Amino acid sequence: MSQMHFIGGEKGGVGKSVLSRLLAQYHIDQDLPFRAFDTDRSHGAMLRFYGDYTTPIALDDFSSADQLMEAALEQNQNVLVDLAAQTSRPLFQWMDENDLFGLxxxxxxxxxxxxxxxxxxxxxxxxxxxxxxxxSGARYVVVKNLGRGKDFSNFEASRARESATALAAPVIDLPELHATTMRKVDHGNLSFWAAANNAEAGLGLMDRQRVKVWMRKAYRQFDAIAESIA
Structure with a gap:
């Protein structure tokens, strides 16, 4: 069965695109069929780092957004949608006017x-x-990005956390990658596989090792909710 994954958070700078890139690499490494879509018109990270797998779309253009459903129907595969900041309004309008959940x-x-x-x-x-x-009936995954915060105690005590539990929404951690290493990955325009494995890509042994360990930790989080991904 195909699944459409909308990776968002609405705020800028919380790590949506990092998670999208990790999910793309996870699919590649696990040999899971997928297509990716990038909604960022100015500097789309998925297009930059995983361009061979990614198509740009405009959520405020229904004929463009319709590609998401078409991709889900063309074969059994996961559709990964990297949502830029402030895209929830056109996304929800597209969902509502097409009764996406019913369809x-x-x-x-x-x-x-x-x-x-x-x-x-x-x-x-x-x-x-x-x-x-x-x-009601919508499915969610909540991701605490440890690279963007260390103290999630207020979330754990919040009504939102209670709602996530009531909705059976898994809550997972996105591990932190050392900031200098992440900058080297981004400045080198590297996929995470290249950053971890390609000695000629510009990262030293210890940077490559940090990327490998980070990916391994993230993959364990994904494995724990495999039914939501596979």
Whole structure:
């Protein structure tokens, strides 16, 4: 069964594109069929790092956004959608005016909303809004980005956390990659595989090792919710 994965969080800078890139690399490494879509018109990270797998789309253009459903229908595969900041309004309009959840259920396609958050109050409020805006039966994954915050105690004590539990939404951690190493990966325009394995890509042995360990930790988080990904 195909599944559509919308990787968002609405705020800029919380790590949505890093998670999208990791999910793309996970699919490649696990030999899982997928297609990726990038909604960032200015500097799309998925297009930059995984361009061979990624198509640009404009969510405020229905004929463009419709490619998401078409990709889910063309074969059994995961559709990864890297949502730029401030794209929830056109996304939800497209979902609502096309009754996406009803159509997806009719076609046997899963729809999963990934919410990437830092440890600030905004992330908690935006998650509450997400739960309130979508129809009952929607599926979610909540991602605490440890590279964007260390203290998620306010989230753990929040109404949003209670709602996630009630909705059976898994809550996972996105491990932190050493900041200098991540900058080298990004400045080198490297896929995570190249950063971890290609000695000629410009990263030293210890940087490559840090990327490998980081990916391994992230993959364990994905494996723990494999039913949401595979």
């Amino acid at each position: 997806a259920a009719q076609e046997g396609i899963g729809v999963i909303l990934w919410h990437v958050m830092d440890d600030g109050a905004d992330g908690i409020g935006l998650l509450e809004q997400l739960f309130e805006q979508l129809p």
